[in-house]
Amino acid sequence: xxxxxxxxxxxxxxxxxxxxxxxxxxxxxxxxxxxxxxxxxxxxxxxxxxxxxxxxxxxxxxxxxxxxxxxxxxxxxxxxxxxxxxxxxxxxxxxxxxxxxxxxxxxxxxxxxxxxxxxxxxxxxxxxxxxxxxxxxxxxxxxxxxxxxxxxxxxxxxxxxxxxxxxxxxxxxxxxxxxxxxxxxxxxxxxxxxxxxxxxxxxxxxxxxxxxxxxxxxxxxxxxxxxxxxxxxxxxxxxxxxxxxxxxxxxxxxxxxxxxxxxxxxxxxxxxxxxxxxxxxxxxxxxxxxxxxxxxxxxxxxxxxxxxxxxxxxxxxxxxxxxxxxxxxxxx
Ligand SMILES: Nc1nc2c(ncn2[C@@H]2O[C@H](COP(=O)(O)OP(=O)(O)OP(=O)(O)O)[C@@H](O)[C@H]2O)c(=O)[nH]1
Ligand SMILES: [Mg+2]
Numbered sequence: 567x568x569x570x571x572x573x574x575x576x577x578x579x580x581x582x583x584x585x586x587x588x589x590x591x592x593x594x595x596x597x598x599x600x601x602x603x604x605x606x607x608x609x610x611x612x613x614x615x616x617x618x619x620x621x622x623x624x625x626x627x628x629x630x631x632x633x634x635x636x637x638x639x640x641x642x643x644x645x646x647x648x649x650x651x652x653x654x655x656x657x658x659x660x661x662x663x664x665x666x667x668x669x670x671x672x673x674x675x676x677x678x679x680x681x682x683x684x685x686x687x688x689x690x691x692x693x694x695x696x697x698x699x700x701x702x703x704x705x706x707x708x709x710x711x712x713x714x715x716x717x718x719x720x721x722x723x724x725x726x727x728x729x730x731x732x733x734x735x736x737x738x739x740x741x742x743x744x745x746x747x748x749x750x751x752x753x754x755x756x757x758x759x760x761x762x763x764x765x766x767x768x769x770x771x772x773x774x775x776x777x778x779x780x781x782x783x784x785x786x787x788x789x790x791x792x793x794x795x796x797x798x799x800x801x802x803x804x805x806x807x808x809x810x811x812x813x814x815x816x817x818x819x820x821x822x823x824x825x826x827x828x829x830x831x832x833x834x835x836x837x838x839x840x841x842x843x844x845x846x847x848x849x850x851x852x853x854x855x856x857x858x859x860x861x862x863x864x865x866x867x868x869x870x871x872x873x874x875x876x877x878x879x880x881x882x883x884x885x886x887x888x889x890x891x892x893x894x895x896x897x898x
Contacts, residue, residue, distance in 0.1 A: 567704050568663075570594045570653040571697045575683055577647065580607065588686075590693040594637075594653060605634050606651065610643040624675040629667055631660040642671060648683065650693075652700060666703045666758075670696055698754050706760040722770030724896060727791050729819065730800035731812050732779035735835040738879045739800070740764070740776045743888065748880055755780050759790050769893055787819055796892055798831045801862075803854065803876070804839035813862050820867070829895035830872040833888070834858065838878040851876055871895050 572595050576585040585603070589595055595602060609630050629642040640660035641651035652667065654660055674695060675681055681688055728736050732755055740762045742748055760776040775790050777783075791797070799816055802808065819825065834854075841850050855874065859865065864874075873891050877884040 567655050568652055568700045569655060571693050572651045573689055573693060574649040588689050588693060590697055602635055606639065606641055606649065610649065622676045626671050629664060662708055663700060666700065670699055702754045707758060724766060724770060724772050724795040725793055726772045726774045726796050726798060727794035728774055728798045729777040729787050730779055731808060731815055734800045734802040735879045736776050736779060736800050740774055742879050742885055766889060766893060784815065792824060794828055796829045796895055797825060798833055800833045800835055802836050803834045804836040809861055827870050829870055831891055831895060832874045833877055835877050835879055837876045837883055838881045
């Protein structure tokens with residue numbers, strides 16, 4: 567797992583006297599360790615620049631893995647002036663992170679965020695962003711439970727395709743189902759397919775494909791939906807301003823031929839933000855369901871079994887009913 571990130575900045579990276587060093591979260595590298603700093607920099611002298619569009623403001627070199635002073639370091643050089651480095655646990659293989667590291671640097675630096683590297687706060691924000699995303703990548707992609715193959719052989723295996731626009735709570739739901747935990751600060755958007763394995767009572771195992779919801783990633787939905795046994799569409803009930811967008815994306819996918827007749831669970835999340843459980847909430851839910859059905863044209867869902875659930879991943883409302891609902895929809 568990644569445990570630190572650092573950045574060297576200089577007018578000319580070889581000029582050690584004129585170098586600024588930033589680290590997050592711990593001050594793991596300093597000027598006092600000139601030998602270490604020098605070794606890191608030296609390796610970058612003969613590296614190819616990644617093939618990239620000439621319009622890119624920042625030229626990002628291929629990352630280099632080094633093991634120095636018992637530190638497992640993976641660094642990339644930007645515009646020959648900046649080195650950004652990741653420090654992993656010793657048993658990690660930095661090359662597992664090659665694509666995500668390059669992708670993140672390119673996305674953060676060359677997508678119009680306007681980094682100038684003049685302000686300390688800018689550098690800190692950049693380091694924190696990369697740190698969180700790489701940690702998230704570890705949680706989602708690298709750390710997979712060893713029991714998967716065992717389940718594969720023994721039990722039934724269902725692919726659950728979970729989608730919905732960004733920030734509706736998809737990853738929070740998967741986390742809740744898997745670990746029972748919820749965290750308000752669990753805010754990092756999903757970037758890749760996040761596949762988690764969740765026991766389906768005694769019936770087998772669900773492979774839940776948690777899709778990234780941000781606009782730029784929605785084209786990935788079509789790549790991920792093949793062979794789904796069930797689809798879950800999630801809506802943020804508290805964010806009515808995005809209903810129109812959500813409806814459009816919903817029907818785009820639902821109308822896809824590959825999903826014909828595949829059962830659907832519609833999860834309307836974040837009810838804690840709109841309904842006070844102490845009030846006459848049953849009536850409120852009833853009205854809300856009616857409004858939603860009209861707005862989303864749910865009466866037009868044809869030729870498939872489907873169900874509707876109100877949830878709050880935050881307060882755990884109805885979360886215990888998700889797996890039974892999926893099993894009911896899947897049952898012959
Ligand atoms: N109040 C409230 N907040 C929630 C609930 N579920 C999730 N959240 C919050 O909503 C935010 C977004 O949650 P995520 O799980 O990352 O959303 P997502 O759908 O996976 O988003 P993308 O990965 O970008 O598609 C986080 O800050 C969560 O803490 C809920 O039931 N109630
Ligand atoms: Mg997510």
